[in-house]
Amino acid sequence: MQRPAVVGAAGKREGGAAAGRRAVQRPTAGGLCSGRREGCAAVGELGTKRVAEEDGAANMSDSSRTIPPELLPSEDLHPLPMPVINLGHLSLDSATRYRVVDDVAKACRDLGYFQVINHGISQSVMDCALEAASDFFKLPSETKEKFASEDLRRPVRYDTSSKDSISMPRAFLKHYAHPLSEWIQYWPQQPPIYRKYMGKYASEVRMVALQLVEAIVEGLGLGKEYLNEKFHEGSQVLSVNCYAKASQSATTIGLAPHSDHGFLTILLTSCGGLEVVDPSSNIWKRVQQLPHALHVHIGDHMEVLSNGRMKTVVHRALLNPEEARISIASIHGFALHEKVTCAKELVDEENPPKYKESSFSDFLDHLTANMDNKHRNFLESLRMVTGAMVFEKADRAMVHLHMLKSKVSV
């Protein structure tokens, strides 16, 4: 079995949008979609409408308020270490599976993110989902705005607003995706390909998420079957984003720093733009998307379940200077009202519970209640006050100080 490679260890970062652009193989005859994708027409409308008074973050807990990550420096010199997990190896013999589980657990503990290859989703299915998204954003505003709502609990929401004063407005569509048969009836009927292509991708990416969650809980020493039923009955939210091409004058931030609320997020993107905070250096690092790979990162509820052994990933999206960009974030959590607690197996005298229990529904309430103030960070609101926390706070203050002294590049 191959150990995960360190991507780009020898390589310099490619500049601009070319970096990380997906190697798109157009579907062959009999493929699902035409493979045509020309960026998003919604771009011209961005910023002209403020449909809902939130920054479109039903999946995210804004981390920019507690650790101002917008102040973190960007580091372009060294490529981001990116573990690559061959998902197919999880179903090989038990010794191989054991090593892959170990690799997944290490990536989650050390970094919080990795990419998966050999995940079983064909290039054609991924391209078609991106095409369906792109075609949706090209629709006339009146058609898209039928989905506009300020209610974060709506099964489908469209918005183009940004009120974090950091990011450029982006257009996005968020919708629930599991159980698909329950939610798909609410999804857009235009473009006509939307439900079919996005539905196919949604159910296939959910299979990937379930395999990964099994590996992660096994890697935490909790056993492969741990909370299996709750994960299978859990929620899936698709956050479908469309970013304008970067213009020279404006800010290049398309989506402000945040972490996602669920256990894990699987991200499919049309080209480069994603950045994550490297936990060892507290520096923004650009994510290089490998061809045919999916990017995975840990969310708030995995940090809670693991009682802090795994950390949620602070990330943001930059506008691409060469083209408009589509991303589809698939966010996986428990069912709406199911509480997530620190696994009792990971709690003892030395490791008291670090977080209060909470559900996806609690997260939505938190976001709704804090729409206009500075306390939007959900995970922060869950932290138990302990002695350790005092030290952690002091630690964060030091990081902040360091950040202020460093060159700020945003």
Ligand SMILES: O=C(O)CCC(=O)C(=O)O
């Ligand atoms: O567009 C991206 O690369 C990131 C999207 C994201 O973080 C989200 O939708 O939560």
Ligand SMILES: [Fe+2]
């Ligand atoms: Fe996110």
